[in-house]
Amino acid sequence: MTVLMEIKDLKVHYPIRSGFxxxxxxxxxxxxxxxxxxEAGKTYGLVGESGSGKSTIGKAIVGLEKITSGxxxxxxxxxxxxSVRRKMKYNKDxxxxxxxxLSSLNPKKTIYQIIAEPIRNFDKMDKESEKxxxxxxxxxxxxxxxxxxxxxxxFSGGQRQRIGIARxxxxxxxxxxxxxxxxxxxxxxxxxxxxxxKRIQKELGISFLFISHDLGVVRxxxxxxxxxxxxxxxxLGTREDIYNNxxxxxxxxxxxxxxxxxxxxxxxxxxxxxxxxxxxQEKRSxxxxxxxxxxxxxxxxxxxxxxxxxxxxxxxxxx
Amino acid sequence: xxxxxxxxxxxMIPQIVILSALVFILAKLMPGDPFSGTIGPxxxxxxxxxxxxxxxxxDPWYVQYWHWIVNLFHGNxxxxxxxxxxxxxxxxxxxxxxxxxxxxxLIVSYAVAIPLGMTAGRFDGSRRDRAITIFNYxxxxxxxxxxxxxxxxxxxxxxxxxxxxxTISINASGFFEETASRFYHMILPGILAGVLGTTxxxxxxxxxxxxxxxxxxxRTARSKGVPTNKVYSRHIFRNSLLxxxxxxxxxxxxxxxxxxxxxxxxxxxxxGQLFITAITSRDYSxxxxxxxxxxxxxxxxxxxxxxxxxxVDPRIRIE
Amino acid sequence: MKEETLLSINGVSVxxxxxxxxxxxxxxxxxxxxxDEVLAIVGESGSGKSTLATTVIGLHNMNATKITGEINFQNKEIxxxxxxxxxxxxxxxxxxxxxxxxxxxxxxxxxxxQIKESLDVHSDMTEDQKQARVHELLNQVGIPHPExxxxxxxxxxxxxxxxxxxxxxxxxxxxxxxxxxxxxxxxxxTIQAQILDLLKDIQRENHAGIILITHDLGVVAxxxxxVAVMYAGEIVEQAPVATLFNDAKHPYTRSLLRAMPTIxxxxxELYVVEGAVxxxxxxxxxxxxxxxxxxxxxxxxxxxVLKEIAPNHYVRGESxxxxxxxxEL
Numbered sequence: 001m002t003v004l005m006e007i008k009d010l011k012v013h014y015p016i017r018s019g020f021x022x023x024x025x026x027x028x029x030x031x032x033x034x035x036x037x038x039e040a041g042k043t044y045g046l047v048g049e050s051g052s053g054k055s056t057i058g059k060a061i062v063g064l065e066k067i068t069s070g071x072x073x074x075x076x077x078x079x080x081x082x083s084v085r086r087k088m089k090y091n092k093d094x095x096x097x098x099x100x101x102l103s104s105l106n107p108k109k110t111i112y113q114i115i116a117e118p119i120r121n122f123d124k125m126d127k128e129s130e131k132x133x134x135x136x137x138x139x140x141x142x143x144x145x146x147x148x149x150x151x152x153x154x155f156s157g158g159q160r161q162r163i164g165i166a167r168x169x170x171x172x173x174x175x176x177x178x179x180x181x182x183x184x185x186x187x188x189x190x191x192x193x194x195x196x197x198k199r200i201q202k203e204l205g206i207s208f209l210f211i212s213h214d215l216g217v218v219r220x221x222x223x224x225x226x227x228x229x230x231x232x233x234x235x236l237g238t239r240e241d242i243y244n245n246x247x248x249x250x251x252x253x254x255x256x257x258x259x260x261x262x263x264x265x266x267x268x269x270x271x272x273x274x275x276x277x278x279x280x281q282e283k284r285s286x287x288x289x290x291x292x293x294x295x296x297x298x299x300x301x302x303x304x305x306x307x308x309x310x311x312x313x314x315x316x317x318x319x
Numbered sequence: 320x321x322x323x324x325x326x327x328x329x330x331m332i333p334q335i336v337i338l339s340a341l342v343f344i345l346a347k348l349m350p351g352d353p354f355s356g357t358i359g360p361x362x363x364x365x366x367x368x369x370x371x372x373x374x375x376x377x378d379p380w381y382v383q384y385w386h387w388i389v390n391l392f393h394g395n396x397x398x399x400x401x402x403x404x405x406x407x408x409x410x411x412x413x414x415x416x417x418x419x420x421x422x423x424x425l426i427v428s429y430a431v432a433i434p435l436g437m438t439a440g441r442f443d444g445s446r447r448d449r450a451i452t453i454f455n456y457x458x459x460x461x462x463x464x465x466x467x468x469x470x471x472x473x474x475x476x477x478x479x480x481x482x483x484x485x486t487i488s489i490n491a492s493g494f495f496e497e498t499a500s501r502f503y504h505m506i507l508p509g510i511l512a513g514v515l516g517t518t519x520x521x522x523x524x525x526x527x528x529x530x531x532x533x534x535x536x537x538r539t540a541r542s543k544g545v546p547t548n549k550v551y552s553r554h555i556f557r558n559s560l561l562x563x564x565x566x567x568x569x570x571x572x573x574x575x576x577x578x579x580x581x582x583x584x585x586x587x588x589x590x591g592q593l594f595i596t597a598i599t600s601r602d603y604s605x606x607x608x609x610x611x612x613x614x615x616x617x618x619x620x621x622x623x624x625x626x627x628x629x630x631v632d633p634r635i636r637i638e
Numbered sequence: 639m640k641e642e643t644l645l646s647i648n649g650v651s652v653x654x655x656x657x658x659x660x661x662x663x664x665x666x667x668x669x670x671x672x673x674d675e676v677l678a679i680v681g682e683s684g685s686g687k688s689t690l691a692t693t694v695i696g697l698h699n700m701n702a703t704k705i706t707g708e709i710n711f712q713n714k715e716i717x718x719x720x721x722x723x724x725x726x727x728x729x730x731x732x733x734x735x736x737x738x739x740x741x742x743x744x745x746x747x748x749x750x751x752q753i754k755e756s757l758d759v760h761s762d763m764t765e766d767q768k769q770a771r772v773h774e775l776l777n778q779v780g781i782p783h784p785e786x787x788x789x790x791x792x793x794x795x796x797x798x799x800x801x802x803x804x805x806x807x808x809x810x811x812x813x814x815x816x817x818x819x820x821x822x823x824x825x826x827x828t829i830q831a832q833i834l835d836l837l838k839d840i841q842r843e844n845h846a847g848i849i850l851i852t853h854d855l856g857v858v859a860x861x862x863x864x865v866a867v868m869y870a871g872e873i874v875e876q877a878p879v880a881t882l883f884n885d886a887k888h889p890y891t892r893s894l895l896r897a898m899p900t901i902x903x904x905x906x907e908l909y910v911v912e913g914a915v916x917x918x919x920x921x922x923x924x925x926x927x928x929x930x931x932x933x934x935x936x937x938x939x940x941x942x943v944l945k946e947i948a949p950n951h952y953v954r955g956e957s958x959x960x961x962x963x964x965x966e967l
Contacts, residue, residue, distance in 0.1 A: 188682060188911040195907045216899045220899035256831075257831040260860065263879055536743055557746060
């Protein structure tokens with residue numbers, strides 16, 4: 001397996017300014033000591049609730065967020081500096097798909113201009129082959145070539161999200177960050193977009209980092225999942241590790257909150273949820289340090305890492 | 320909130336410094352100097368130079384600027400070349416006239432515009448709305464001086480309802496009589512300027528109200544069973560008037576700028592008229608003083624707007 | 639208790655005026671809601687589910703809307719009420735919970751006053767009693783420090799807290815009918831679970847009926863008793879919740895259920911419904927409206943009607959009897 005990207009101890013802290021002189025009095029730890037590895041051609045899920053910092057990580061990776069400290073190594077090179085990113089044409093290889101497809105597409109540009117833009121930025125092509133490439137990309141995402149001359153507002157939410165995907169794959173990237181790409185879509189359209197993303201991922205061998213709050217969608221899309229809470233990872237593992245053998249109380253709480261299609265056992269599920277919630281409230285102070293942040297993660301199996309309170313380390317390591 | 324206001328006031332200090340520097344440069348660029356008016360054609364050039372040297376006109380610019388600022392703080396803005404009086408005295412006689420007239424027309428303007436804007440917005444598309452729109456076309460499209468001249472001709476000369484020039488009748492004596500006479504002189508120009516100044520407020524308020532009508536919080540209010548009239552007074556008008564209130568500070572400075580035309584037409588001895596006279600007679604020290612005064616007034620206007628906004632909008636008041 | 643009918647909607651159609659012409663958004667919908675029941679109305683954007691809710695609480699702009707049919711609520715024909723008469727019911731006997739909790743609160747008015755407004759309109763309590771009721775409501779919807787929060791403004795609260803405020807407003811006068819329009823869509827899953835539990839608790843206390851508008855089948859499975867599935871402004875299937883999830887008949891219902899990512903779908907492609915919901919201007923009311931999205935199935939002739947195929951299980955048309963997914967053919 002080739003390592004495509006390595007993120008080492010990534011920190012993104014936003015200053016909080018207050019007082020009369022607007023001095024920096026504190027920081028928001030949007031991402032605080034995040035480390036993980038992305039291998040070529042694999043899919044990763046990053047799950048967390050609003051405010052967990054999951055989008056911050058995505059933005060930091062594509063270079064939309066200034067990082068406070070840490071390293072992002074892409075093919076062995078540290079790309080945390082804008083100059084390095086420009087020199088190695090980093091954003092040709094790493095692209096992003098956004099949640100809000102309407103506001104992320106320039107309303108004054110035609111679909112052709114939108115999709116051709118990354119091509120012009122990174123690949124030198126003559127007019128004819130550029131046009132062929134745009135038609136080809138539209139075909140991949142299932143839109144007719146007539147769409148080229150239309151504007152974003154003329155499309156439905158699902159179609160716009162597919163245009164966003166066409167733009168993201170235009171430069172044959174190696175990694176795509178998808179930040180809540182389907183959370184604004186209806187069920188049947190969501191299915192369509194997810195299928196597209198999955199097919200493209202497989203056919204083109206692209207690595208995917210799928211950021212979402214929807215555990216059902218993440219389970220469907222990715223094999224490796226990280227659970228994030230308050231700027232730190234609390235659990236990291238394979239799909240099976242997370243869904244079948246969750247270790248951290250926060251992971252358990254998230255999983256129990258997913259609505260179940262299990263009408264016969266509705267009340268039992270509700271009772272179980274209440275029990276997990278009670279356990280979470282009770283043990284919260286044990287699983288988080290005095291600042292309310294999660295403890296560092298420790299490995300408990302080949303694939304499974306969990307944030308463990310200091311007293312549990314010996315026990316956890318023995319597993 | 321006080322912190323916000325004090326901080327906002329402090330920001331004004333550098334703004335005023337920059338403004339004063341600009342005005343100083345402007346003054347230096349203008350032909351002539353304090354002696355231009357007093358020196359006759361037969362004066363010895365050597366004596367002129369000695370006078371100029373004594374007055375510091377050959378000092379480096381920063382020394383001159385410093386002296387200018389010190390004089391400014393002592394209320395010394397130099398001598399009017401044409402009126403042979405200190406500029407401060409000249410301005411002092413006029414400022415009051417203009418401020419009162421501006422205030423009256425501002426009050427008239429809001430008194431007319433707010434009910435019109437509310438009616439047009441609440442009943443948009445109705446006959447009343449269309450009539451108000453036509454009224455708006457008139458106030459917007461008619462050239463101001465034509466309306467002023469017409470008003471002066473009809474109400475002043477033909478109907479003899481109002482005086483046609485000046486600020487006070489020579490026969491007025493005693494505080495009460497003088498005040499009444501001043502007010503009487505202001506009525507016609509004040510009303511005309513006020514009515515003509517309604518266009519933007521009516522238009523803006525109308526569209527704010529139409530916008531507010533479809534807001535979710537209005538729907539919430541209606542879902543509580545709040546009667547329509549109350550929905551308007553409590554939720555729609557209040558929220559729509561907020562930007563209007565915030566704009567009031569800027570309106571004041573705009574009206575003083577607009578007083579140039581009306582004071583000229585009504586031979587009303589205010590700042591606007593003085594400005595025109597000073598420019599035509601090349602009384603540069605007066606021009607400079609008015610520019611400085613108007614500039615400072617504009618800064619205070621925007622300060623006032625910010626303070627009003629922070630008073631009425633909790634989103635700004637509470638940080 | 640359970641059988642007491644609270645609301646009955648009979649043959650209601652709603653048309654909107656667009657550029658001078660009326661277009662049907664809801665076509666001949668009939669539904670019944672009992673006390674203690676949660677009736678979920680499910681559908682995608684454009685299905686007419688929110689329009690139906692807005693019709694029940696009478697919030698349409700009547701200058702551009704035409705409503706026919708009957709809605710009987712607690713023995714009152716509410717479509718015949720004047721605006722003033724309706725205002726007496728709205729916020730008192732029926733309350734509505736809205737989707738976007740930030741936009742649904744007036745940014746300039748304190749939380750406590752926005753809740754109190756419901757009491758101002760409908761109750762003859764003294765100011766002190768109202769104040770106490772506001773604090774009681776805030777407490778009931780799970781907001782810590784009610785006295786402090788009552789004095790705050792909406793922007794000072796989190797999304798989950800704001801949604802609780804919206805609920806407090808809706809239930810201020812202990813309504814018999816609660817209409818909840820996507821009450822948890824903007825929220826995180828853990829908060830969603832809390833809000834749904836809260837709604838259930840409130841319902842139990844007042845023996846209220848709830849109409850839950852949602853596109854989230856998971857939410858439906860958790861709280862609904864009866865489900866109506868809407869497509870293009872009409873009900874295509876209606877059944878008790880267990881029947882709907884275990885024995886859905888209509889092709890649209892079955893398609894939706896199949897499009898959901900589940901444990902079993904981990905590595906498969908999700909089912910995609912071909913085509914798109916027709917726009918309100920393109921709906922041919924004399925045809926089988928879902929047929930274009932399952933072109934391999936023989937459509938119903940003319941306009942299919944809703945039939946009771948088993949007790950309390952209604953399905954539109956006959957084409958479902960033949961319907962198979964493409965991969966089952």
